[in-house]
Amino acid sequence: MSALEATELYRFFHAGDDEVVALRGIALILNAGEFTALRGPSGSGKSTLLACLAGIDEPDGGVVSVLGERMTRRPEPERDRLRARHFGMLMQSGNLFDHLTVRTNIRLQMEISGRGRPDEIDDLVRSLGLDGLADVLPAYLSGGEAARAGLAVALAAKPAILLCDEPTAEVDAATEQLVIDRLIESCRSGAAVLVVTHSPALAARADRIINIRDGGIVHD
Numbered sequence: 001m002s003a004l005e006a007t008e009l010y011r012f013f014h015a016g017d018d019e020v021v022a023l024r025g026i027a028l029i030l031n032a033g034e035f036t037a038l039r040g041p042s043g044s045g046k047s048t049l050l051a052c053l054a055g056i057d058e059p060d061g062g063v064v065s066v067l068g069e070r071m072t073r074r075p076e077p078e079r080d081r082l083r084a085r086h087f088g089m090l091m092q093s094g095n096l097f098d099h100l101t102v103r104t105n106i107r108l109q110m111e112i113s114g115r116g117r118p119d120e121i122d123d124l125v126r127s128l129g130l131d132g133l134a135d136v137l138p139a140y141l142s143g144g145e146a147a148r149a150g151l152a153v154a155l156a157a158k159p160a161i162l163l164c165d166e167p168t169a170e171v172d173a174a175t176e177q178l179v180i181d182r183l184i185e186s187c188r189s190g191a192a193v194l195v196v197t198h199s200p201a202l203a204a205r206a207d208r209i210i211n212i213r214d215g216g217i218v219h220d
């Protein structure tokens, strides 16, 4: 079953007279239960694609539909509501509120989405190798720990669609396997998972690998 469908996505950015075509006609279907790795060189459009799929950014052309509902070209509050209901997101930054502990960040996500229970937080945090860090503020976390805490927030509401930008950057090999196992567990529970990654270990365990270059898919 398709969880997300994108048709012919285009996104242009302008800097003075220069135009950057960040996405040039990307069509994509993400299926429930499928673990997809998204690869591409720096500047190829990976983060822009994630932002457009999640309705954080609006594509200049094309349509994104989420579980049969159109996300594109709807007022921002409606897109926010769709995202809160269906998506878990790990972006490159800005995943945690700095003035809230990891536990409170996770609990807030549960409250916003109306799913997940506070008594699940300790297990979730442990499953990502963050034992003993539930009650600290983000400032006390290393880069890799902060990314995993952000992933805990993304996973908290058991989203139908999970989009992650480099979830295993800055971690050792053992922790990387822990994160990959947790992503696969989410897939096996029915989530459609799309992960931007440069990690061969992660790509090796994906059901599907999509390569993009210059804003277009070169291999799927």
Ligand SMILES: Nc1ncnc2c1ncn2[C@@H]1O[C@H](COP(=O)(O)OP(=O)(O)OP(=O)(O)O)[C@@H](O)[C@H]1O
Pocket: 013, 014, 015, 020, 021, 022, 040, 041, 042, 043, 044, 045, 046, 047, 048, 049
């Ligand atoms: N807000 C913006 N304004 C202008 N140009 C932008 C903006 N966001 C992205 N771009 C440009 O769009 C292109 C795609 O950028 P994007 O960040 O999506 O690539 P990426 O593959 O995620 O790169 P990286 O791996 O380095 O994060 C790049 O040329 C980038 O400079």
